[in-house]
Amino acid sequence: MTQRCIRAVLFDMDGLTLDTESIGYNAYLRAGRKFGFQVNERLHMDLGGRTEPEIIAELKRLFGDDKDIVGWRSYINHQKDVILRERGRAGKKAGLLELLCYLNEMHIPYALASSTKKEKILELLSTEYLVHAFPVIVSGDMVTHGKPDPEIFLTAASKLGVDPSEALVLEDARAGIEAAHRGGFRSAFVYDDVTKYGTLTSGYPILVDLPDPHDAGLLADFKPHDLEEVIPIIKQANS
Numbered sequence: 001m002t003q004r005c006i007r008a009v010l011f012d013m014d015g016l017t018l019d020t021e022s023i024g025y026n027a028y029l030r031a032g033r034k035f036g037f038q039v040n041e042r043l044h045m046d047l048g049g050r051t052e053p054e055i056i057a058e059l060k061r062l063f064g065d066d067k068d069i070v071g072w073r074s075y076i077n078h079q080k081d082v083i084l085r086e087r088g089r090a091g092k093k094a095g096l097l098e099l100l101c102y103l104n105e106m107h108i109p110y111a112l113a114s115s116t117k118k119e120k121i122l123e124l125l126s127t128e129y130l131v132h133a134f135p136v137i138v139s140g141d142m143v144t145h146g147k148p149d150p151e152i153f154l155t156a157a158s159k160l161g162v163d164p165s166e167a168l169v170l171e172d173a174r175a176g177i178e179a180a181h182r183g184g185f186r187s188a189f190v191y192d193d194v195t196k197y198g199t200l201t202s203g204y205p206i207l208v209d210l211p212d213p214h215d216a217g218l219l220a221d222f223k224p225h226d227l228e229e230v231i232p233i234i235k236q237a238n239s
Contacts, residue, residue, distance in 0.1 A: 006186070006237045008162040009103060009230075010153055011134070013114035015048065015172040015192040016227075018124055019091035025194040027079035035072040036203040037063065041195050042210040048173030049115050049147035051140045062208050089127040093190075095228030100133060102231050111136035111156040113169075115146045136160060147175040150183025157185070168237075170230060174216035181219050188230055189220035 015021030025044050032039040043062065047055050052073075059069045084090065103110050111134065114121055118139035125131045138156040145151045150164075157167050169180035172192040180187035191214065217223045222233050 004166050004237075006168045006234045007108065007166040008157065008160045008168070009099075009108060009110040009234070010113045010156050010167055010169045010185070011110060012049070012169075012171045012173070012176050013112055013116060013121060013124070015093075016170055016190060017093060017096060017112065017130075018128065019093055020124060021048070021172065021192050021194055022197065023080055023083045023087070023090070024076075025197055026083055027076045029197065029200060030079045030083075031072055031076040032200045032203060034075060035068065037067075037072060038200050038203045038205055040199040040201075040206075041213055043206055044194060045173055045213040045216075046175075046210050049171075049175035049179070051115050051143075051146035052117075054146045062206050062210075063204050064207060067204055084124075084127070090124045092128050092130075093192075094226040095230070099227045099230050102234075106234075108234070109136075109160045109162070110134070111138060111160055113138045113152045113156040115140035115152065117141045147173070148178035148182065150179045150185075153179055153183050153185055157183075168230075168234065170227070171216075171220075174211065174213065174219075177216045177219045186221045187219070188222040188224055188233060189217045190224055190226060190230075191217070 011017050028039045028044055047058060056069060056073055118141055121137060121139055122131055136159050138152050140146060143151045143155055153169055157164050164184040167185050169185045169187040171177050171187060172190050177187050177189055224230050
C-alpha cells in the first residue's frame with residue numbers, strides 16, 4: 001500500500017523544540033544530590049512526556065513510596081525555574097527555525113503537543129520569542145492522560161483537521177514515540193543526549209530496570225539527526 005502524504009506535523013516541546021531537557025536533567029542532578037537519589041539518563045528519559053501526577057506515581061514505583069518523592073519532585077521543579085533564570089532563555093533546538101519556515105512556505109499545518117502545563121509552555125516559548133510561532137498548542141492540562149497514551153496527539157490532530165495517518169509526530173522521548181505508535185501516527189525520533197552532564201551513582205537506588213533511551217528509535221519510522229533533517233523526510237513522503 002502506498003504511504004500517505006504528510007499533511008501535518010506535531011511537535012513535542014521539551015528536548016525537541018526547546019533545549020529544556022538539559023535544564024530538567026541538571027535540575028534532577030541538583031535535587032538528587034540534596035535529597036539523596038540516584039539519577040541517570042534512563043531515569044530522566046523514562047519520565048519524559050508524562051504529566052505531573054504521572055511523574056510522581058512513576059517516581060514512587062521506581063524508588064519506593066516510602067521516600068519523600070513529593071518533596072524531591074517539588075525541589076526539582078524549583079530548580080528548573082532557577083536554572084532557567086540563570087540561563088535567561090530556554091534555547092532552540094537545532095533546525096527548528098528552518099523546519100518552521102519550510103512548513104509555513106509549504107502551507108503544512110503544525111501544532112505543539114506537550115505534556116507541560118500551558119502556562120509553563122508559554123513562559124518557555126516567550127524566552128525564545130516563539131509564543132506566536134505555534135498557532136495550535138495542546139498542553140498537559142488540556143488532556144486526561146499523558147504520554148504514552150496518544151490522547152494529546154489525537155487531540156492536536158483533531159484541531160488541525162487531519163487523520164493520524166497523515167500526521168508526523170516529532171519526539172525525543174520513548175513515551176512520545178510510543179504514544180505516536182499507539183495513535184496510528186508516523187513518528188520521527190530525534191535523540192536528545194544529556195549524558196554529558198553526568199550521573200549520580202550514590203543515594204537511593206532505582207529499583208526497576210529501565211530501557212535504553214535509544215530503544216525508542218526502534219519504534220519510530222524515522223531517526224533524523226536534528227529538526228532540519230525532517231524537511232527531506234516530508235519532501236520524500238509528499239513527492
